[in-house]
Amino acid sequence: MPIPERRDGFPGTRGAVGAPVVRKDAAAKVLGEARYVDDLVYPGMLYGATVRTRAAGGTIERIEFGPGFDWSSFVVVAAADIPGVNATRMIEQDQPVLACDRFRHAGEPVLLLAHPDRGLLQEALAAVTVHESPNPAPVFSIDDALALRGEVCPGNVFRDYLMSRGDLAAGEAAAEVVFEGRFETGAQEHVYIEPQGMIAHVDAGGVLVVEGSMQCPYYVLDTLTAVTGRDAGAVRVVHCTTGGGFGGKEEYPSHIAAHAALLSLKAGGRPVKLVYDRAEDMLATPKRHPSRTLVRIGARRDGRLSFLDMDFALDGGAYTTLSPVVLSRGVIHAPGPYACANARVRGRAVATNHPPNGAFRGFGAPQSIFAIEQAMDGLARQLGMTPLELRRVNMLRPGDRSVPGQLIDDTTDFDAVLEQALRESDYLARQEAFAASNAANAAAGRPLRKGIGLATFHHGAGFTGNGEVVLASEARVRANAEGRVQVVASSSEMGQGNTTTLCQVVAGALGLPLDWVTQAPVDTHDVPDSGPTVASRTCMIVGLIVEQAARGLRAELIGKAGLPATAADEHAFAAACARYLDAHPRLEAQARYEPPANVAWDETVFEGSPYASYAWATYVAEVDIDLTTCEVALSGFTAVQEVGRVVNPVIAAGQVEGGVVQGIGFALFEKVVRDGNGAMANNRMTNYIIPTTADVPPVRVFFQEQPGGTGPSGAKGLGELPMDGPGPAILSAVNFALGTRIACLPVLPEDVLAALQAAPAPEVA
Amino acid sequence: MNSAATAASEWYRPTSLADALAIRASARGAVVAIAGCTDLMVGWNAGSRRLPSVLDLSALPELGAIEVGPDAVTIGAAVCCARIAAHPAIAGRLPMLASSARQTGSIAIQNRATLGGNIMNASPAADNPPVLLAFGARVTLASVRGSRTLDYAAFHTGYKRTLAEPDELLVSVTVPYPAPGASSHYRKVGTRRAQAISKVALAALIETTDRAEDGTRRVRDARFGFASAGPVPLTAPSLSAALRDSPLPAIDRLLVERALASDLSPIDDIRSTAAYRRQVAVNLVMAALAEASQVP
Structure with missing residues (x-):
């Protein structure tokens, strides 16, 4: 197949929505020109490595540095070196950046080392021994955690949600056939093609710059400011070409960024590269939450569901991380696309001594959807119906309300x-x-x-419930005097195609060829926070914001630079941009997400329209x-x-x-x-x-x-x-x-x- | 500095077998022989950055030939899997070997991985040894002391241990042609369809008598090779003995189960379970026997 000559889609392609244009990142990746974090090398750069715990929780007694190394030639960072808060900024702040006393799982970071010689660093890493007093009764299953056979945290439950509708007892009384089942799913590793990594350094202006592989630059920024005690102006997060994420680079990059930053700060600002190999990546980073779901589901003889009772539990691992929001999405999706007037879904994110589990494509929904779909098959068997017939009877149709409470409209x-x-x-x-x-x-x-x-x-x-309201994401569109346009947002390309998609939306809104529109490099000193690149939200939510921003830019040009309101081609657009920039220092428009009116969600009772x-x-x-x-x-x-x-x-x-x-x-x-x-x-x-x-x-x-x-x-x-x-x-x-x-x-x-x-x-x- | 960090590693690449054997002899086992490196480098990458001293066999012409003889094919130890799979005499007369070579790792691996490496690395999960066992292959080793040829069936003595002395190199493998009409059957059960390490694999070579008047035939000789069914690539002597003169196709499954219970010693590990390996090994043998019974 011939390689397209242009890097940003076929020349002259109209960027209209719906066009199968070539991805803007395709050629550079196919040709090996894309620069991932491990491709970056700076003069005087050190390599970083992480010393981890071995036991499934316990207490760190002491750290021993073995003989045969000149330890003064290494940069060594321990918890005591952290200038700010020793916790990553997530929903809770229970997860330390570096463990220093008690710890909860194997593979917890304890100590960071850096050295210019990568090979010597690996040997030194093996010479550091963390003497541990191990937790004698670690908890490795949801059932053990809920039965309190061992304690990870008080009660072993991070979150306990209840979504309850109608009258369960009445629904049970009306049921003529009942199916009960227990369903389980395992952990899953993301296996993004590029293992995780970051490089940190302090630039000539004293700004801490951290660049690397990530989905959520502003999450990383948030943790870095907290951990270093710096304000956001003194920290800059830059997104490198990222080789896949699938949720695995939503949260953990904040840890690696903090580690690289701490090493660089201790090393006087020298660049420190901390890139995991595959083995360390798989060992240390989060997995999809294992789940176990108990289902009781009943129907009348005609197959109409009369009640649904689900007990949904996720193995959150040792710290809270993103488990509460993974859980809430799992609970909301648990009843599937079926109408049932009497339903109860209890959801718990359970603490175990596994390394923390986290975001992974689907975010709790694949686990609970698996359970309801299998339960529907089981109920169909009990009813003597086919799985297809049972679904046809109960499928949500216009006018129905879903179990969470959303009205299904006629679209x-x-x-x-x-x-x-x-x-x-x-x-x-x-x-x-x-x-x-x-x-x-x-x-x-x-x-x-x-x-x-x-x-x-x-x-x-999109984010569940009021999440998008809280995020209030912003993005900009800007143009230069030649009429070339940039999408300015923190939404991060990781192979999923969002740069192309966002550019298509903007090119369509402005009537420009696609190669006139690019995405600005994602750098927190330049781009506004358009929210994390997660939750199937980028095309739908951020796409809408950049479309609105593009319309704002066009209106500005029509109003102040004589852009014809109709039938203006790219040359007229460029001319208008040039005129505008003769009179103004810059040409850009910003927009903020406005949620549609139908989204109202009561988090306390899990009722309303969550999406x-x-x-x-x-x-x-x-x-x-x-x-x-x-x-x-x-x-x-x-x-x-x-x-x-x-x-x-x-x-x-x-x-x-x-x-x-x-x-x-x-x-x-x-x-x-x-x-x-x-x-x-x-x-x-x-x-x-x-x-x-x-x-x-x-x-x-x-x-x-x-x-x-x-x-x-x-x-x-x-x-x-x-x-x-x-x-x-x-x-x-x-x-x-x-x-x-x-x-x-x-x-x-x-x-x-x-x-x-x-x-x-x-x-x- | 610690000793590991200061130890120098050497890379020898002799161009004659005599030179290679001399290095081998003087190093007394302290030099690791390498060819395709498709397994060793995985281990090295997972550990320290320091390479051991290595003896690179890739420039030895004596190890690179495939010789087609009247009764057997002799394959140099440094011949890669891709050449084996593509060789017309092997594909024609030893199709199981072409098949196992084609299922060793990925295409890229097959271009580098050698038959000798697959044997000398001595993994119980290696893909080609079961076929060599079923065919009754012989291996030729050389050292400065001379050369010797052994039955491959006796070569593996324990987990990652062989009859090769520290000063010896594997030179070639001789694979005899099976009797005309023999049925051969190779099946690798991996963790997925390609690029997988075997959970259990079977190579079977079954010679049968001509059909009797009632349409039945009997097993004249049956030889098997198993991977991932014990600490070494295994033959199945009890099974071979139990099957001799048995009528096909009505082989009693219990007979196979009993024989394999003593021949195989599978374990639970990261890739599978002993129970699965045992059961599937029996199933694979039954499938091989069913196929042999259908040979015209």
Whole structure:
């Protein structure tokens, strides 16, 4: 394929929303020209390394520096060297930047070292011994934590939420069929292609500059000011080319930034590079929260749900981090896209002695959606209905209220999404054919079994509840005298395509070719806080802000520089910019997010409309299972989703394909194995198994573009949605193929074998 | 400075086997022989920055040939997996070996990883040893003291231990052609479909009698090689003995289970469980026997 000559899309491409333009970051990445943090080298730079705890909590008795090293040649930072607060700034401030006395988990940072010789640094690292008095009764499971078998923090619960609607007792009394189940999901590592890292130095003006791999520059800034005691003017955070995030670079970059900054400050401002290798990254950084969900769900004989009672718990690990907001999203998504008048969802984020778990694409929703989807399958079985029939009966339709309380308006036609998925996957015919071939193969003693499963779900975009109101994100658009325009925002490209998407929105609003619009480098001394690059919010929320800013810029030019209000091409635009800048020092417009009127959320009772827009989807998974090895191979995957206006169809399809692959890993391959201290034992790419292209079938992606999206031109958030569906759809397909009742993810061949041995005569449906 | 930081490491790259053996002899095992380095470098990267002294075998012409003989193919120890997989005589007469070579790591790994390295690294999970065991391969070792040829089946003596002396180098592997009509069956069960380390793998070579009048046939000789089923690449002598003269296809599964219970000693580890490995090993043997029974 020829490489596009221009780096920012095909020359002359109109930036209109909906155009499949080439990504602006594509060529530099394909050609190896993009500079990641580990590519940066400065004169006099030191390398940093981190000494960590080994036990699953306990007390640090003393730190011993081994013989054979000239320790005076090392920069050494301990908790006592922290000028400000010894805590990262998250929801709570319970997590130290450096542990100094009591600690809660293996892998907690204790001491930082820096030295110009990277090899010597690694040897010195091995010569530092942290003498620990280990916690004798560490807690490693949700059940143990809730039963108070050992104490991580008082009560072992970080947050306890209750979402309750209607009359549960009345709903139970009315139920004619009840299903009860327990569902579990495991931890998952993000495996972004670029491990985490930061470089810190103090510039000639005395400003502490920290640059690196991150999703949320202003989160990093917030921690740095607190930890160093400097004000925001004396700290600058710069975003480097970032190789993937998936939520894994939402929170932990603040730790690494603080560590690099502390080393640099102790080293008199010299640059210090602190970049993790894959093993340290997997060992130290957060994972997707493991979950366990107890579900009781009841219906009348006709399938209409009469009650839903869920007890949803997440393993938060040893510190609060982002667990409360992961939990709230999980609780809100727990009832799925179904109407149920009597419902209760209790959610708890539980403390254990695992390293803290954190943000990961989907943010709690994949866990609770997995539970409700599997429970719906179980209830359908009890009712003698198909999973499809039960969903059709209970699906939210215009005029219904969701369990959280949101009125479903007439812009949403979820039936159309479901029906297209059935059509594209030939679901009903295949279900019948697979059942027949399974029966025939069983009779003939052949090992192949085939399965098909579906998941129906929706995902709310943007921060939950009043989060976007609190964020009050801002972004700017500015232009120079040649009419070239910059998007000025803290939203960070990490491979997901947001630079291209935002530029498309602005180019469309200004009627400019796409290569006239670029995103300004993300530097907290230049860009306003457009919020963190998370929560499927960038296209929908920040896209809307930059569109408004672009309109403001255009209005300014029309009002003050004679830009024709209609039919102005880029040359007229450039001329107007030049005229404006003759008379004014700069040309820019800023906008702030104004939430739509329908979003009102009462956090205290979990009631209202938690999200401005939802994307809706039905995913169908098909599997082949070889009973010789119990390996599950995906033989087909159909993903139909309604996401409002698609801003860039190639980027959008890529988001879905990538999310589905990550979901396949979550379902069938990725298992975090722990050692006796709760640390990740398989922290290598060799042993932490993610799917390769050989394990992934062609993912058939279809978009419906219904009205009602609250983003630019009616766009909705998309990034996390595709993580929600593969887990439940794949497990349903496995259980269909084998007649098993497997209720946990990931389901590895070892688990399939165990399930078959527990039920030696599989019913072939 | 500590001793590790001051120890010098040497890189030897001789261009003749005689020179290599001389270095090997004088170093008395203190020099690590390397070829493709596809496994060793992973370990080195995970540990200290200091390399051990190494003896690079990549420039030895004596180790780089594939010789096709009338009864066997002899493969130089430094021949890479990609060449093995693509070689017409191997693909034609030893298809299991082409198959195992093609399933060793990724394509990039196959371009560097050598057959000799796969043997001498002595991992119980290595991909090619099961096939060599099933084919009844012989290995030729050389030292300044001379050379010797051993049955590969006896070569691995314990976890990461072999019969090779510290001054010896593996020179070549000789793989005899199977009897005409023999059924061969290789299946690697990895943690995923590609770029995986095996959880259990089987190579089976099954010779059968001609069909009797009632349509049945009997096992004349069956040889097996297993990966990841014990501390070393394993043959299955009890199974081979139990199957001799057994009628196909009606092999009793219990017979296979009992024999493998004594032949294999799988463990729980980071990649799988002993229970899974045991059960799947039996399943793989049953599948191989079913396939052998269908050979025309």
